[in-house]
Amino acid sequence: MTVAAVIVDVPTMQTNRPFEYEIPEELSDVVVPGMRVEVGFGRGKRKIQGFVMEVKDHSEFSGKLKPIIRVIDVKPVLSPEMIKLSYWLADRTYAFQISCLQTMLPNVMRAKYKQFIQAAVGFEDDPEVKDLLNDHLVVELTNDTTDSTIRKIAHLKKLNKLDVEYVVENQANSLTRQAVTTKLTIEQLKDKRQNLRSNAKAQFKLYDFLIEHLKDLPIETSEFENKFHITRPTLKTAEKNQIIEYVEVTKRRKPVGIIPEKQSIPELTDEQTAAVQMINDSVDNNEAQTFLIEGVTGSGKTEVYLQTIQKAIENGQTALMLVPEISLTPQMVNRVIGRFGNQVAVLHSGLSSGERYDEWTRIEDGSVKVVVGARSAVFAPLTNIGVIIIDEEHEASYKQDDNPRYHARDVAKWRSEYNSCPLVLGSATPSLESRARAEKGVYKLIYMKKRINDHPLPHVQIVDMRDAENSATKGDFSPLLQDNIWRALKRKEQAIVLLNRRGYSSFLMCRECGFVLKCPNCDVSLTYHKNLGKMKCHYCGHEEPVPHICPNCKSKKIGFYGTGTENIEKQLNELFPEARVLRMDVDTTRKKGSHAAIIKKFGNHEADILLGTQMIAKGLDFPDVTLVGVVNADTTLSISDYRASERTFQLLTQVSGRAGRADKEGHVIIQTYNPDHYAIRDAAKQDYETFFKQEMYLRHQSGYTPYYFTTLISVAHQDEGQAMKQSYWLKKQLEGVLSDSAKLLGPSPTMISRKQNKYFYQIIVKYKRESNLHQKLLEILSDTQAETKKGFTIAIDNEPQHID
Ligand code: ADP
Ligand code: ZN
Numbered sequence: 001m002t003v004a005a006v007i008v009d010v011p012t013m014q015t016n017r018p019f020e021y022e023i024p025e026e027l028s029d030v031v032v033p034g035m036r037v038e039v040g041f042g043r044g045k046r047k048i049q050g051f052v053m054e055v056k057d058h059s060e061f062s063g064k065l066k067p068i069i070r071v072i073d074v075k076p077v078l079s080p081e082m083i084k085l086s087y088w089l090a091d092r093t094y095a096f097q098i099s100c101l102q103t104m105l106p107n108v109m110r111a112k113y114k115q116f117i118q119a120a121v122g123f124e125d126d127p128e129v130k131d132l133l134n135d136h137l138v139v140e141l142t143n144d145t146t147d148s149t150i151r152k153i154a155h156l157k158k159l160n161k162l163d164v165e166y167v168v169e170n171q172a173n174s175l176t177r178q179a180v181t182t183k184l185t186i187e188q189l190k191d192k193r194q195n196l197r198s199n200a201k202a203q204f205k206l207y208d209f210l211i212e213h214l215k216d217l218p219i220e221t222s223e224f225e226n227k228f229h230i231t232r233p234t235l236k237t238a239e240k241n242q243i244i245e246y247v248e249v250t251k252r253r254k255p256v257g258i259i260p261e262k263q264s265i266p267e268l269t270d271e272q273t274a275a276v277q278m279i280n281d282s283v284d285n286n287e288a289q290t291f292l293i294e295g296v297t298g299s300g301k302t303e304v305y306l307q308t309i310q311k312a313i314e315n316g317q318t319a320l321m322l323v324p325e326i327s328l329t330p331q332m333v334n335r336v337i338g339r340f341g342n343q344v345a346v347l348h349s350g351l352s353s354g355e356r357y358d359e360w361t362r363i364e365d366g367s368v369k370v371v372v373g374a375r376s377a378v379f380a381p382l383t384n385i386g387v388i389i390i391d392e393e394h395e396a397s398y399k400q401d402d403n404p405r406y407h408a409r410d411v412a413k414w415r416s417e418y419n420s421c422p423l424v425l426g427s428a429t430p431s432l433e434s435r436a437r438a439e440k441g442v443y444k445l446i447y448m449k450k451r452i453n454d455h456p457l458p459h460v461q462i463v464d465m466r467d468a469e470n471s472a473t474k475g476d477f478s479p480l481l482q483d484n485i486w487r488a489l490k491r492k493e494q495a496i497v498l499l500n501r502r503g504y505s506s507f508l509m510c511r512e513c514g515f516v517l518k519c520p521n522c523d524v525s526l527t528y529h530k531n532l533g534k535m536k537c538h539y540c541g542h543e544e545p546v547p548h549i550c551p552n553c554k555s556k557k558i559g560f561y562g563t564g565t566e567n568i569e570k571q572l573n574e575l576f577p578e579a580r581v582l583r584m585d586v587d588t589t590r591k592k593g594s595h596a597a598i599i600k601k602f603g604n605h606e607a608d609i610l611l612g613t614q615m616i617a618k619g620l621d622f623p624d625v626t627l628v629g630v631v632n633a634d635t636t637l638s639i640s641d642y643r644a645s646e647r648t649f650q651l652l653t654q655v656s657g658r659a660g661r662a663d664k665e666g667h668v669i670i671q672t673y674n675p676d677h678y679a680i681r682d683a684a685k686q687d688y689e690t691f692f693k694q695e696m697y698l699r700h701q702s703g704y705t706p707y708y709f710t711t712l713i714s715v716a717h718q719d720e721g722q723a724m725k726q727s728y729w730l731k732k733q734l735e736g737v738l739s740d741s742a743k744l745l746g747p748s749p750t751m752i753s754r755k756q757n758k759y760f761y762q763i764i765v766k767y768k769r770e771s772n773l774h775q776k777l778l779e780i781l782s783d784t785q786a787e788t789k790k791g792f793t794i795a796i797d798n799e800p801q802h803i804d
């Protein structure tokens with residue numbers, strides 16, 4: 001008898017313990033680890049889903065085992081690597097293994113879906129396949145599909161003669177898609193192209209594309225949009241002019257040949273050469289070495305990434321590249337696609353779950369060599385990885401806020417070890433954790449100190465907003481910033497204006513002296529709690545009244561202030577009526593594709609000023625931007641987080657790096673009420689190393705990362721008294737195992753305490769080495785499973801990225 005160890009999905013009773021089930025004879029060579037199965041659970045007839053973790057030839061259990069009811073997948077959906085990773089991930093993030101396993105799969109497999117099988121390309125006439133499909137094109141797999149049929153399917157799937165499709169249930173017609181084709185010949189297309197109006201840019205692009213890809217047609221409409229950036233309206237126009245027509249196609253496996261643009265690969269600078277050499281040696285030697293590239297903005301890090309990816313591909317391996325957010329980094333993505341064309345899969349949030357599944361399949365079956373994506377792409381089912389890259393490694397978005405609370409950097413590190421390949425972290429402003437690890441020699445540090453072609457770093461000026469002249473100015477633009485915008489406009493260059501919105505809602509500051517109210521115990525800013533009408537510390541719970549006079553300079557100009565991007569836009573329009581302003585914030589980027597559209601417009605010089613929030617700070621590379629203005633540098637300083645200075649430094653350095661990237665010199669104006677703050681001063685000098693030393697000193701003084709580990713535990717309940725009581729119980733539990741050198745802060749109620757109609761209390765543990773803590777936390781997690789029934793929820797967050 002063979003037995004499967006299965007991790008089951010029972011939301012009310014989570015556990016990391018696998019349950020054993022008997023594998024029916026008929027399915028004995030079908031069931032393998034990584035497959036999902038349906039099994040019975042508990043006494044009744046309840047059927048649930050589970051993941052097969054292991055197949056064994058006998059059971060330790062003496063009683064009678066229940067059998068597996070049916071297999072859900074005909075082939076494993078998780079590789080041995082992912083199965084192994086799930087154990088580590090569950091342990092590391094205090095999550096249940098089932099949620100880790102589910103996180104690794106594309107969405108469609110978590111929703112209600114249908115499964116279909118069809119012949120793989122080239123096997124339509126295979127006798128076995130024809131026999132199985134019974135002359136149908138597509139056959140649905142259902143609960144009633146017999147074990148012997150499943151067995152045949154699994155067999156043919158193993159031979160790659162069949163394709164399995166997962167289709168979300170409520171997406172009708174998903175197996176056929178709209179596609180574009182043409183009846184015209186190349187000559188006819190070329191003729192018609194000549195008659196286009198010269199300003200019909202989009203049409204030109206479409207015609208050129210059709211001419212180049214005539215043999216690939218029909219091509220799915222969605223591919224036009226997602227891969228080639230030819231929009232639906234453009235296609236509509238062409239349809240009206242009888243250039244193209246729409247047809248229905250069944251889903252095709254064969255991806256359309258994106259022909260890489262003929263990018264001229266630049267000759268590397270000395271710094272780039274050295275970096276590439278070091279990393280590529282590691283690729284060649286299959287070393288699980290982590291590199292940290294500390295490279296100033298515009299030093300050419302991307303080219304280094306591309307060449308190491310190239311190396312991995314040459315060695316017959318694959319590459320994984322993470323970026324903070326795809327929609328914010330279209331230029332980067334285009335460069336990767338431009339270089340490697342068809343071999344790239346881009347996983348971005350704009351994909352529908354069907355499209356995401358398609359990409360996942362392409363990766364899984366090995367048609368893709370390079371994956372580019374945001375955080376969750378770290379679980380891309382690549383095998384034989386040759387290099388992993390994390391660009392802008394300091395970004396908080398690499399940490400997931402929800403279960404499992406993983407940091408993509410940690411997962412990447414794990415995969416680099418599993419695959420014996422290097423991990424490359426890159427940033428102009430590395431996280432303190434990473435930089436400290438490089439200091440200790442755990443990571444290899446690679447400096448890139450020069451900009452490409454020796455372009456100087458931008459010239460940065462700090463404007464002291466406390467000055468009489470500035471405080472007398474109406475509005476948010478100092479005379480110096482106004483003057484510089486005016487000059488850039490006059491020279492027909494472009495400007496980027498940043499309105500810093502981080503920490504905005506609770507921002508209390510003295511406009512006379514720049515004072516920000518801090519917690520006397522924790523060295524973090526206090527946060528305004530509207531419902532209490534008080535200032536509060538998120539770490540220890542300390543609270544005090546809202547000051548009406550500045551405790552520092554006795555001025556009455558202390559208070560909350562802040563303007564929205566719309567207001568700033570209005571001011572810009574009034575000050576510079578001739579200038580064309582583009583605004584990029586949450587309001588103007590709600591629609592899918594709107595980020596890219598704004599960025600493109602600005603790149604095409606259809607605007608003079610790009611005004612935006614944090615989202616304009618990173619990755620953008622516009623040669624004509626010579627001025628960057630920061631309206632308010634300070635708000636980030638007031639976030640109630642020990643990383644406030646680090647976040648401020650990162651943001652200012654990143655945004656400054658947008659100026660002067662090509663031949664024209666760059667200029668940056670930073671407006672602030674805290675001109676002497678080291679984070680602002682060092683950012684102005686683009687001096688990461690000085691900042692690093694100062695910040696490390698302060699972290700040491702106040703006992704934060706990277707000197708101490710931080711774990712955040714939060715308790716929630718609908719009844720406030722219960723939440724509080726439970727959090728004190730928790731504190732006591734922890735006190736029982738912690739040594740004297742650990743610090744326990746809280747419990748304190750959190751800011752958005754009534755979200756989901758629940759009250760939240762949190763405890764922060766800061767520690768260096770606590771041999772019993774991990775085990776205790778796992779115990780608490782499993783204990784609270786019983787408590788969950790009473791409405792408690794508990795969350796344990798290792799190294800939280802922000803505390804609020
Ligand atoms: P970073 O990622 O470090 O900010 P990028 O990789 O975006 O810098 O490079 C900045 C600019 O320099 C880009 O426009 C890029 O195409 C160009 N570039 C990179 N390497 C070279 C090189 N070796 N020679 C010429 N131009 C280069
Ligand atoms: Zn003051």
Ligand code: ZN
Pocket residue numbers: 519520521522523537538539540541542
């Ligand atoms: Zn405090």
